[in-house]
Amino acid sequence: MQSTNDDLKLVLRALHFAADKHRYQRRKDRESSPYINHPITLVSILCHEAGVIDAEVLCAALLHDTVEDTETSLADLEREFGHTIRTLVEEVSDDKTLPRDRRKQLQIEHARHLSVKARHVKLADKISNLRDLAVSPPSGWSVERRCEYFDWARRVVDQIRGTHEVLESLFDEAHSARPR
Ligand code: NDP
Ligand code: ZN
Numbered sequence: 343m344q345s346t347n348d349d350l351k352l353v354l355r356a357l358h359f360a361a362d363k364h365r366y367q368r369r370k371d372r373e374s375s376p377y378i379n380h381p382i383t384l385v386s387i388l389c390h391e392a393g394v395i396d397a398e399v400l401c402a403a404l405l406h407d408t409v410e411d412t413e414t415s416l417a418d419l420e421r422e423f424g425h426t427i428r429t430l431v432e433e434v435s436d437d438k439t440l441p442r443d444r445r446k447q448l449q450i451e452h453a454r455h456l457s458v459k460a461r462h463v464k465l466a467d468k469i470s471n472l473r474d475l476a477v478s479p480p481s482g483w484s485v486e487r488r489c490e491y492f493d494w495a496r497r498v499v500d501q502i503r504g505t506h507e508v509l510e511s512l513f514d515e516a517h518s519a520r521p522r
Contacts, residue, residue, distance in 0.1 A: 349397035352423070356401035357382070359422060363412040370480035380474075381406060384466040392466075392508040399459050402430035406463050409435045433460035434467065446494055453501035461502045465509040468495045469516050476519035485521045492520040 360381050367377035384403035388394040401423060408414040409431055420428040433456050436445045456464060472495055475488050483491075499513050 352397050353385075353400050353404070356404040356423065356427075357385075360404045360408055363408045363414050367411065369474070369478075371474065371478035372481045373478065375478070377407075377411075380470060383470045383473075384463065387466045387469055387509075387512065388462060391512060392462075392506065394462055394506070394509075396459065396462075398426050398430060399462050401427050402434070402459065402463050403466055405431050406434050406467060410438060430457070430460050430463065433457060434463050449498050450494075450501060453498050456502065458505060461505040462509065464502065465499065465506060465513055468499055469509070469512050471495065472513070472516035472519065476516070488521055492517060 361378045364377040364381075368374035369377055369380060381404045384406065385400050388400060388403055394400075405414075405419060405423070405427065409416060409419070416428055416432055419431055436449065438445075440448070453461075453464065472492060475483075475491060479488055495513075496517055499510070503510060
C-alpha cells in the first residue's frame, strides 16, 4: 500500500505527462479551450464531487485520452505508470482504427465488462462531456447531434448502473440538460 505522499507524486506525474502529451491540442468548443482542462475536470468530478480519491483512478482519469488522441502508446503508459494504470486507460480507450458508428456501438457493448475503477473513469468522462455539451458544445453541432450524443452517453452509462451512486446521480443531473 502506497503512502499518501507517493500517491500525490504519482497523480502529479500523471498530470505532468498528460499536460505534455496534450500540449498542442484544443477541445472542440467555440473558445478552443486547452485540452488538458478536460482530464483535470474528470479528476475534480471524481475527487471533489464524488469522493473518489483512489490514486490509480485519478491517474487513469488524467491519462484517459492520451492513447486515443495523442501519440502515446499503451507501452509508454506501462513503462511510466505501471501495469494497473496502463490497463485502466486501455479499458476506457476506443480503437480509433474502427469506423465511428462501430466504436460507439462497442462502447455500449463493452461498458458492462469494465472493471469498477475503469467505470469510475468512464462515468466522470461522460459527466464532463455532457456538461460541456450543455454549456460549450463543439462548434457547428446541431441540436439534433447534441441530442444524439446525450442519448448515446446514457445508453453507455445504463450498462454500468449500480457502480457508484454519486457519480450516477451526477450523470443524471448532467443528462437533464439534454436539449428538447
Ligand atoms: P465526436 O466523437 O466527433 O465528438 C464527441 C467527442 O468530442 C466527445 O466524446 C469528447 O470526447 C470530445 N469533445 C471535445 N470537445 C468537446 C466539447 N466541447 N463538448 C463535448 N465533447 C467534446 O462525436 P460523435 O462521433 O460522438 O458524435 C456524437 C453523436 O452525433 C453520435 O451519436 C453520432 O451518431 C451523431 N452524429 C450526428 C451527426 C449529425 O449531423 N446529426 C453527424 C455525425 C455524428 P473525449 O472526451 O474522448 O475527448
Ligand atoms: Zn474524455
